[in-house]
Amino acid sequence: MTLDFEPVGDLTGPGEAKSNLDVLSRLFPDAVVDGTVDIETLQDLLGESAAPTTAEAFGLRWPGMSEARRLSTLPATGTLLPKPEESVDWDNTRNIVIEGDNLEVLRLLRRGYTNKVDVIYIDPPYNTGNDFIYDDKRVISQVEHETATGQRDEDGVLQTGTGSDRAQDRRAGASKHSAWLSMMYPRLLVAHHLLKETGVIIVAIDDTEHARLKLLMDRVFGAENFAANVVWQGSGRGDARFTSAGIDYMLIYAKSRTALIQRDVRWTEEKVGVTEVAAAARKLWEESSHDPAAASAALQNWWKSAPQDIAKGLGGSRGYKEIDENGRVFARDNLSSPNPRENLMYDLPHPVTGVPVRRHSSGWRYSRETMAQKIAEGRILFGEDETVSPRYKRFLDEHEDQPIRPVFERDRAAAGLYLRRLLDSEVFEYPKDHTVLAKWISAVSESNPDAVILDFFAGSGSTGHAVMDLNAADGGNRRYILVQLDETVGKDGYNTIADITRERLRRAGQQIASKQSPDAAPIDAGFRSYRLAPSNVKVWDGTSDQLSLLEAVDNLVAGRTADDLLVEMMLRMGVELTTPLETREIAGSPLYNLAGTLFAYFGTDITIDRANEVAKALAAWRDEEPGDADTTVVVRDTGFVDSAAKLNFAAALKQAGFTTLRSI
Incomplete structure (x- = not known):
């Protein structure tokens, strides 16, 4: 009699080679014989769509690409060791911080988190020459890699550096880009599995690899799922030769752009100044004893000294400058149609004189039926007589949001100063601004209060900080999963960057919780800490x-x-x-x-x-x-x-x- 205890180690998961083979055998059983794919049969079944590997094709390719892709299909061999002693609120938190190589960690997470992540934000190494420390195991040797990339001649002699020609140096540069792409490729392939169909990935990058990253993202996520190329203008350099530079980018892709469109997804942000104007109006409304004329006059006077960014965003004294009898701030908007149509060319009688008011040359913004409804609601503001063109009453509280802008300015020095004060140390340079991340995570997730956010280049932990800030603002239950390599720091009591990540989250969580009002719902300011390690199960090595x-x-x-x-x-x-x-x-x-x-x-x-x-x-x-x-x-x-x-x-x-x- 057999014992039916199937070993856990024999199981397979999505995206792994064995699982991919199982999927293929279900779709095309004739092409899989005894666990082996018959390539010729598969090509016959796929028809003209299955081009031979020698065929010319459009797209990004580099030496080592096939091996990098293979790395994404390997099952994980390690495990995660729980570390309650370096965690915060282990028993109750749903946040996770993992220390270790992110490719192996992603492979470990793939079985439990496939199609469960709402937003992935990563800020990978920019490949500027001193920030690229990932070294995945490869089948080919360094010499073989240098030969494949043209750095060694037919005699095996290295042809870069002093004495080499510019073409060989360019090949050396190409090798550097190839290594970076081979690092990113398998990680993005696994990340694709983890995202929900409605999920979104945001990847930060600078000019060095922007072009290649865009092509790589097209390959992994599909060019049809490209959503945005966000430009972040930080502080520029006064001694720059061509432009002041200081630009970072965020390439944003959807798992399925079609799925987002079908759900009528809209990425929005609050208009600059809405909160300030609303607060000022409430104060003036009370001070005027609820007198619309006095409150409006006071608000117009307030606008004269309003900050420039508010005036620019909301139209200043030409925009939301009046307060109605209900204490609501409004602006007078025009009623002309942007597109002339015959059904919009009708007469609109003045409610007092009965004479048609002056009509716009392109017609009215609304149809005759909708216009009648707006008049009944008090949303159409007529002049004293028909000679004055009527205006539309647009309330501030109905237009607090706008489509999020893909270009913005934000000095990065503020994020560095904030972290130095939080940690009482200058141990981490150039952290990402958690307020910027919070804005974009909220936008691409449509403020989903239960979103799961993953960052597998966690750095100082800005993404986790951003998630806690969002939860504190709206009482949400978002949770984060952060992964950070155990990169050595050895400064100010921190051994690794992961140590900095955990300490930043501890202090940020305490700071955020301390600012919560007594009647506010408690937020999850904790995290579970894990460390990547070899499997608990011994692997027989034949010794x-x-x-x-x-x-x-x-x-x-x-x-x-x-x-x-x-x-x-x-x-x-x-x-x-x-x-x-x-x-x-x-x-x-x-x-x-x-x-x-x-x-x-x-x-x-x-x-x-x-x-x-x-x-x-x-x-x-x-x-x-x-x-x-x-x-x-x-x-x-x-x-x-x-x-x-x-x-x-x-x-x-x-x-x-x-x-x-x-x-x-």
């Missing part, structure tokens, strides 16, 4: 040491805890890391319950009696809140004293109605 019978007794890395095993099991099985978790002590070890659909028990020295005890506890706990979903049980593969105990446990679980048994 004589591992042939020892004593070592063969346990397949797990020494020192790892039951909580460590739980996290790896969740990652392998595609369970979100912040899934609600309960534990009970059973037979000397914790029994984990993940939302009632998955139980895990990693106890050791399980005898037949203990196996029966655990099986009864599992069934009883499940039956406390029975559901329709299939319930999975995961155990430690080497936790049983013998095969009889394991067999007895499996039989007891099946008799209790558990249908899926797995082991780690």
Whole structure:
């Protein structure tokens, strides 16, 4: 009799090579024979759309591209170790901070977070010569890479640097760009899986790689899903030769632009000055004892000293300068049609004289029926007689938002100063401005209060800070997932950049929470910290040491805890890391319950009696809140004293109605 505990390590996930093969075999079973793709048959089935690899094609290509693409399809081999001691509010928070190489982390997250992320924001290395530290494992050697990129001649001699011609130096530059593209490509491919169909990705970049990044994004997300090229003008250089420069970009792509259009998605931002004008009007309305004429006169006087950006954004004294009898600020807008049409060329009688008012040459903005409705609502402002053209009454509180502007100015020095004050240290240069990120994250997610935001080049943690700010502003439940490489810093008590990330989030969370009003809903200012590590399961490397019978007794890395095993099991099985978790002590070890659909028990020295005890506890706990979903049980593969105990446990679980048994 076989034991039906399928190893968790044998599972596969979306985007991995094995999973891709399974999808292909379902679509084209004739092209997949014994687990191998018959390329010729596949080409026949696809017809003229399947061009041979030698055919000319439009698009971005570079040496090492195929290997970079292959890296995205590999299953993750590591795990994440939970670090409650460096976290904030571990038991309640739904935010996540992960330290480690982001490609491996993304592969680990892929099973549990595919199609679950609303917004991805990343600020990757700009490849300026001193910020590119990612070095993914490659099949080809450095010499082979230099040969492929033309840096070595046919004799294998390196032809760059002193004594080389300019063409060879250009090839060296191309090699630098190739390495950067090979770093970005697999990460973006995995990121594409994680985004929802309505999701959006924002990638910050400067001039060095902007053109190549645009082509790469076209390739990964589809040129048809390009949404915006945002220009961020920071402080320029006074000694620049050609222009003052100081420009960053944000390339924005949708997972599916069509899906956004079908939902009538609109990316908006608040008009500059709306809050200030509204506040001033409320104050003047009260001071005037609710007298519309006096309040309007006071508001017009206020405009004379209003800041320039407000006057520019809202029209100044020519814009929202009046307050009506209900205390609402309004502007007088014209009623001319932008496009002349016959049905708009009608007479509009003055309500007092009855004589048609002067009509615009292009006709009225509204049809006769809509105009009648607007008049009844008091939205059409007529003059003393028919000689004065009527105006439309446009309220400020109805037009607080506008389509978000793709070009803006914001001095980056402010973000650096803010972080220095927050951390009492100058340990991190050039952080991204969390207020800018908050604006764009809010815009592209349509202020979705439950959005999931991912940043896998987390840096100082500006994205997490932005998410907490947004939640504080509107009481939302957005959550973030940040990934940061363990890049060495060794300054002011910080060992790595990830240390800075966590400390910034701790202090920002405390600062934001302290400013909340007593009656405001509490926000999630915590985070769970994880660190990338080799798998808890030992990988046999064929050495004589591992042939020892004593070592063969346990397949797990020494020192790892039951909580460590739980996290790896969740990652392998595609369970979100912040899934609600309960534990009970059973037979000397914790029994984990993940939302009632998955139980895990990693106890050791399980005898037949203990196996029966655990099986009864599992069934009883499940039956406390029975559901329709299939319930999975995961155990430690080497936790049983013998095969009889394991067999007895499996039989007891099946008799209790558990249908899926797995082991780690």
